[in-house]
Amino acid sequence: MILNGKCPEGPLHEKWDIRRHELKLVSPANRRKFKIIVVGTGLAGASAAATLGELGYNVEAFCYQDSARRAHSIAAQGGINAAKNYPNDGDSIYHLFYDTIKGGDFRAREANVYRLAMISNNIIDQCVAQGVPFARDYAGYLDNRSFGGAQVSRTFYARGQTGQQLLLGAYSALSRQVKAGTVKLFPRTEMLDLVVIDGEAKGIIVRDLVTGEIRAHCADAVCLCTGGYSNVFYLSTNAMGCNVTATFRAYKKGAYFANPCFTQIHPTCIPVSGDYQSKLTLMSESLRNDGRVWVPKKAGDKRPPQEIPEDERDYFLERKYPSYGNLAPRDISSRAAKEVCDEGRGVGPGGRGVYLDFADAIRRLGENTIRQRYGNLFEMYERITGEDAYKQPMRIYPAPHYTMGGLWVDYNLQSNIEGLFVLGEANFSDHGANRLGASALMQGLADGYFIIPYTIADYLAKTKADKASINHPEFKKSLDAVSSNIKRLLSIKGKRTVNEFHRELGKIMWDNVGMARSEASLKKALAEIPLLREDFWKNVRVTGTDLELNQELEKAGRVADFLEFAELMAWDALHRNESCGGHFRVEFQMPDGEAKRNDEDFCYVAAWQYKGEGVMPELHKEPLVFESIKLAVRSYK
Amino acid sequence: MMNLTLLVWRQKNANDKGRFEKYEAKNINHEMSFLEMLDVVNEELIKEGKEPIAFDHDCREGICGMCSQVINGVPHGPLEKTTVCQLHMRHFKDGDVIYIEPWRAKAFPIIKDLIVDRSALDRIIQAGGYISVHTGGVPDANAILIPKEDADAAMDAAECIGCGACVAACPNGSAMLFTAAKVMHLAKLPQGKIEAFRRVCLMTEAMQKEGFGACSNHYECQAACPKGIKVSFISGLNREFIKAQLRSK
Amino acid sequence: MSIKGFLSNLVGKKIVMAVTGMFLLFFVLVHLLGNSSIYLGPDGINNYTQKLQSMPLFVWLFRFFMITVFIIHVYFGFLLYLENKNAKPDKYAIKKSLRATFASKNMIWTGLVVFGFLLYHLLHFTFRVISIERLNLDFMQRPDVYSMVIQGMTEVPSIVLYFFGLLALMFHIFHGFQSLFQTLGVLSEKMHPGLINFSKLFAFFVFLSYSLIPAVIIAGILR
């Protein structure tokens, strides 16, 4: 089937206005009759729930953490983009739009990205009004820094904690609505199924993570804002609880999953130190503003970095990409680092690392300036590695970080299931095959504050309030399915722990569906994943019972979904016979090793429809049309 | 590699009395984080068919504020300005005996083992820890200039991750440092000043209602705070409170 | 906020403690100054007492004020102590104090010892029901406080009680002095460490200066 993104007609810069005129409104008196479920309280979820509550809708918001403030958006360090052009360095909405489209290797929808760039400015205004303490200069004006993939300074930041500050802003708006009684919060509650009645999303099934109670919640519309699925790799920069469960179970209920193979590997993470490792820590990309990336020229050079003379160092990013240098986009930088390590020139234990060196910057700007800019990141590095990065270069290595893929949505952020809206990292919409730094925060907040309030009204205006009831047989069916799944997990009582399975899955994915993929590796993964899944359902050991707080049970449910989802990712990667952005197929590369896109055959969004466990899903294509820009080879040289 | 003896607080649920259980942690690598060490212990327990130790955690990079353990009498363990998830085993020695307990305070009832219910902190924020701004229709971000010192001071306060270690450390079970951080973050900004007086009254009232103690200026909280939030913010909250009283009379 | 709201607010209660504590501290200093007149011999302190007695209205107003302040301080002290204890019902198996001091953790106990001391002290020197039968007049027909103090300070049980009373007062002030500035919101981050040190010095000074009187008497310098 050919999918339609339902973008409005008209000139690029007027599309959003045109759409807003077309969209129906709900009168204030009617709003309180509608109930909206928002799953997730990250930037996307919290901003959506707060805004919808403020408008007068009846909102129920869910998250698995003990507080809405702890969603993983809190971990974003670097910053958030906006086309304010405060530094007057030539930025504009169009530039931000173009950089984002190009950064995504021309696999995103033009109209969406342009809207995002337009809204970016409102986001900064909104956050400042909420009390987000962005960095400022001595005259009291907002400060900007530059970020990967851009030649202008358009990134707003709050020390190394931009995500936290933005989330606290959204969380405070949410708290205000909780007090006003429009939003009801359900922390420590996990969504385990989506309920679809006559093709419309009408509710969810959740498990109360404290009591273990399985409950149904019905509503007139459902917003999924449940973040990304990087944890399919086991080790990633995501929080331990990040999962694909919410989106995957919606997928099983008929929502299309788009571009699952588009995953981003972040170049600047702290390398793995041993096999007990439970997660990887990101060092903000902003470090690349002042740090220089290098490895020794000779393979197997074991000298300490200080003893390697300048002319025996290979500043490979500066060498390969002279105009962007150390600020080349993430996918390119990550792959370059992997390449030099594959050549045996990697540093640190296991040879899986490259240096990020601040010696030059310290010489040029003084240690104090560096301390001011990155003090907390250096501290974090020292805490984890025990090394002092003011004295010796940091060691970094790429790690799974962000997932561009997600549930398919149209321009209105509605999935193919009516009434199911998907926001933030959980949808696929704005970043194409690769996301530029500082643009995910922007997208989450754009979706939640400024897009969903308009588009959801249009849907609600067409439906009748209170149609849904948890007495509907579909709810009962879902409840039973969820309960029996849990019973099944608990009844296996095998020999292996959930973590063991997750680790093993992660290894399969990282080795075969990771930074570089080939037909052979993907087929290998597709052979191994079902076997592992089978073993899981025979051999997993889940301790405890269902009617209590049971963290093993939570993990087991999530890993079970990853074990199915991994296959979908591999299928998608295998079908996409091109390299683009974060999806690098070794068969498709330029002579110089750059990604070779195939616009002829793959200039589309791949949206997959579930057809049963282990069964090849059905592919639907949404062709990407570029009206305003020309497809170009992405070059950062 | 090292071997450790752990004495861990185990409590099945809120009604259970709870007690310490002894575990041996074997072959612990120095590079592991404290939580990774517990993961290793838990894997062993599961294999023996026993219930693993329940503990809160999520980001494991010191920012979400979810992890919450009192280690040898210090919330978040012996290293200053560090959360449990960022505490690495290189700070322990072979043969160490380690007591691991949950946050303890009346306002933080224990849910299971090392997991406590910190929703009281959320309710303090809900009482008034926000600026009452609507989405949209706000002035340009640079329309109101903010002196760098104020912006920096607000940011210092805003760094609080809401972990509750201050409450765990405070002999009075007071949430004063947490509340002060939020009050001062907003009071330092021109946007937040307008509601400052109302806010400080509402938030301190909520704090009392939730069963937190008052501040006797023990300063334990600052020492335990993983983000180094300063008790001078408590002084700032008191000042805001007094100003609010003088204003309303 | 209403008065009732203020007094039930946990910051409000602390402000009451700080303000009353400040007046009590003020009294401690004034009394110290008054007592110091003893170094001038009988002429000094007896004169001082006579002067005071010639202004009964002022003295009674002052006494009334101080008693009220004292009662409020004690009442809220107990209230806070109970509330704070209630907010932390379960103790840790091990608890390491990182910043809290012996003084800060025992305010209620040092306060109570001071209270006990004061009772004794009033019975001793004001109501004179302990050991001193009656206050004689000196050769200039002034109340002979001087001789009374000299006599009072040569009895071993009294000396011991005074010592512990002053010790408790020292610890109370040790924490209380800087604490009151923090509570009243005048402490900035910069002043904080300095004031904590000053508070200790100040408490020690109060202890030493008060102790000097019995010490000098025991040493036989004043007789």
Ligand SMILES: Cc1cc2nc3c(=O)[nH]c(=O)nc-3n(C[C@H](O)[C@H](O)[C@H](O)COP(=O)(O)OP(=O)(O)OC[C@H]3O[C@@H](n4cnc5c(N)ncnc54)[C@H](O)[C@@H]3O)c2cc1C
């Ligand atoms: C370490 C790190 C650094 C980053 N730095 C930057 C940066 O500098 N700039 C930038 O633009 N982007 C950055 N990103 C990316 C960005 O932070 C995320 O993409 C974005 O915050 C995602 O927001 P979200 O609201 O979509 O999801 P999240 O913030 O992940 O929120 C997901 C929510 O869904 C809930 N949830 C999930 N599953 C369920 C379920 N089954 N049931 C109930 N609730 C559920 C969770 O509880 C949570 O509340 C970074 C990401 C990471 C990991």
Ligand code: HEM
């Ligand atoms: C001359 C006698 C006294 C002086 C000079 C004095 C002074 C002070 C001062 C300055 C404080 C600090 C207030 C603050 O933190 O803001 C204080 C606190 C306190 N005082 Fe006193 N006090 C005296 C007697 C007493 C007595 C008799 C009691 C009780 C029985 C008492 C109980 C307390 C308590 C419990 C506190 C701590 C309150 C808290 O921080 O929660 N004090 N005192």
Ligand code: HEM
């Ligand atoms: C060595 C130390 C002290 C000496 C020698 C001393 C001496 C005296 C004397 C002589 C009087 C009686 C005066 C009179 O009745 O005319 C008196 C009264 C009093 N003293 Fe002290 N004192 C000492 C310490 C203290 C301390 C530490 C406190 C309080 C914390 C204190 C509180 C009082 C009070 C409340 C009175 C009653 C005042 C009045 O009647 O109005 N004294 N003291």
Ligand code: SF4
């Ligand atoms: S003030 Fe510090 S200790 Fe308290 S909640 Fe905030 S970060 Fe945690």
Ligand code: F3S
């Ligand atoms: S430890 Fe407690 S008493 Fe006050 S200064 Fe900190 S809240």
Ligand code: FES
């Ligand atoms: S797990 Fe997030 S702060 Fe420790």
